[in-house]
Amino acid sequence: MDVSRHDIVIVGGGGAGLRAAIAAAEADPSASIALVSKVYPMRSHTVSAEGGAAAVARDDDSLELHGYDTVKGSDFLGDQDAIQFFVEEAPKELALLENWGCPFSRNEDGTVATRAFGGMTTKRTWYAADKIGFHMLHTLFQHSMRFENIVRYDEFFVSKLLVEDGACRGVAALDIRTGEYSAILGRAVILTTGGGGKIFPFTTNGTIKTGDGMALAYRAGVPLKDMEFVQYHPTGLPGTGILITEATRGEGGYLRNSEGERFLVDYDYGVGTKAELGPRDMISRAIVQEIEAGRGLSGPYGEYVHLDLTHLGEEKINSRLPFVRELAKTYVGVDPVTAPIPIRPVVHYMMGGVDTDMFGATSLPGLYAAGEVACVSINGANRLGSNSLTDCLVFGAAAARKAMDFAKGISEGNEAALRTQVEDEAGRVENLRGRQKGGEKISEIRRELNQVMEDSCGVYREQTSMQAGVIATAQLRGRVADLRLEDRSKVFNTELITALELANMVEVAETLAVSAAHRKESRGAHTCKDFTTRNDQDFLYHTMTYHDPAGPRLGKKDVVLGRWVPEERKY
């Protein structure tokens, strides 16, 4: 077994992980930074983000406005101290990304251009046509290559955090190419593995988004926070769930029902004059209601509404939204220059995640988390579009700096004990590889999990279905322990990796269902048909779920309020 030692071990090579690696490498050029990812960094799901990244840039904008928009967008569940820190750091982080070569779109005077986005008062979303995630990821990855003290472990799957003497001191990682385990040791570990949208059947998320980091932390005793809050993006392509960016609406696109009406204007969905630029939770609900009112359209992949860009003209679509045009043509056979794009709400983002403070620290000494895997929380019950990429940068950097400080003051731990943990983990996974005696195969359980989550935790939720979801996910947790696997090979055994991912998904899904069923109110993205209003009296707190062999154990954490007092959320 290989044993390697570093100062910091970062798990996940997307936006947050790369930003963390760069910040750590800059903080101490003599420190060794391990960057461990189950895919090559440029395959990370940050790549799929389209619309832009938010930070105050214009004279008519202010940090206060960005802060207020974010707090209001969160339905007052965001922590205001963290949001303050976030909006202050945001412009500095995006400027760094620009300095490092990100090809941001520009104004005529050569300054970085900004566009309108949902729930944002003014234009503060920095963009690179409609591929900001792709450019951000590649810029960060390429920039990270100049640091010789960043050591990459590409295509290593982390299946366990190593906790010894009360601190996290490294990871057990399976080298996918060889099938052998490695002990990758460090004085601190940062999780940057992203979300877990693949627990749902219809999602913008790539197949790698299986909630790995959330499950790793959870099993190590760190609580997950606000897991009930799942963002449905209003505009996904039917069938595949491929994301069509909010920038389509930021650039002036309309949503229309089967009557051709701009329903966000013609009916009252609480978004006021913002119309198509309302926040995602409200627009997703509006679309579902339009469909339920019989004003949807019907196709081979269910009902949908129209995203109409035809009035924007070919020139604007080509310069601002070229990727949208490519995606619509390739995946639904529609050219948005001449015809509306069919869309429906699609699972996009998890507001919840590993509970951290505003600098990425978890309750386990030496363990940090940043990006979608973490719940700081700046997003509360509903994230505003274009805050998440900035979130990866701000909190990736912050977590790295804190982790570096922590690493300086702690011992390496007992290597023999850590080795033993990895050997035990390798033995457990070895038993799983090609385990032909099991009951069900991966695709059967995954399909059922997906169905359970859609039925119980969709855009609209009900007590009865959420309770059914709690029971079903607990049962699935038992069944996933008895998987039947076929592939006995060691080399690049993707079936084995998928089995480990499925166990993570089921664990994450269960915390989600339990958290959702307990919150008897409607707030942000969590909308209950039985409890239709927000209830600050009883539910203005973060939901915590703790690992327990019997199933998730619930707890509460105070929301950090501040200058913005909860008020009715209306636009």
Add this chain to the structure above:
Amino acid sequence: MSEKTIVITRFDPDRDEKPRKQEYTVPCEPNWKVLDAVNFIKDEIDATVSHRWSCRMAVCGSCGMMVNGQPKLTCKTSLDDYGDHIEIEPLANFPIVRDLVVDLDGFMDKFEAVKPWIIRAKEQAADVEDLNGKGTYSQTTEQLSAFKQFSMCINCMLCYSACPVVANEPEFLGPAAIALGHRYNMDSRDEGKEERNEIFRGEGTVFSCSYANECSEVCPKNVDPAAAVNQAKFEAVIDWAKGLVLPRGGA
């Protein structure tokens, strides 16, 4: 729904001496991409098939494979473009790790060799403060468009599979890496052109290109790496010629 025969290259280094073929009959839905058929095989017929994929929206670059002998991004390639018999192989010109999975080590080394980051003469932070109160460089739309196209590469490596030079000369820096180096050379914020041009003038780089243009033909993102190679070639020569006339590259 229509049934298609999908033939997949199988190779497990622990068992097989050389790659073999395995046939599967797949009930294909209308609108399926090639990747959907491979995923169906993996999920429902044979879980031992190994391949890479993730975003299924043509941007992560994971799922490049040979489809009937041509390098294709399988999530972007319609099954309807083919008949009832489709051969899927790992990307050509790369060592096979297993089945449809190829070894990226050489590619990543080439990628890194062109110094794909902004190089500045001065320390960056101080430099940027001088430039602009907001901490960002000024760049006009024209300056952006000088390199934008070459920044669109998703590293899917199809161009390496298509390139006749890579096929004969595996050490050739290759289309994507040259396009990437050129992308930074053309960026108005960069001052590292001299360093990169020295790399480009080395053996097995821009001058090895035989103008076959195959790279640009197969690129799923219209990056046109062949144009980048040609431009890089020209720039490297000019830079070299300047060096003959003036000391220090004419700076």
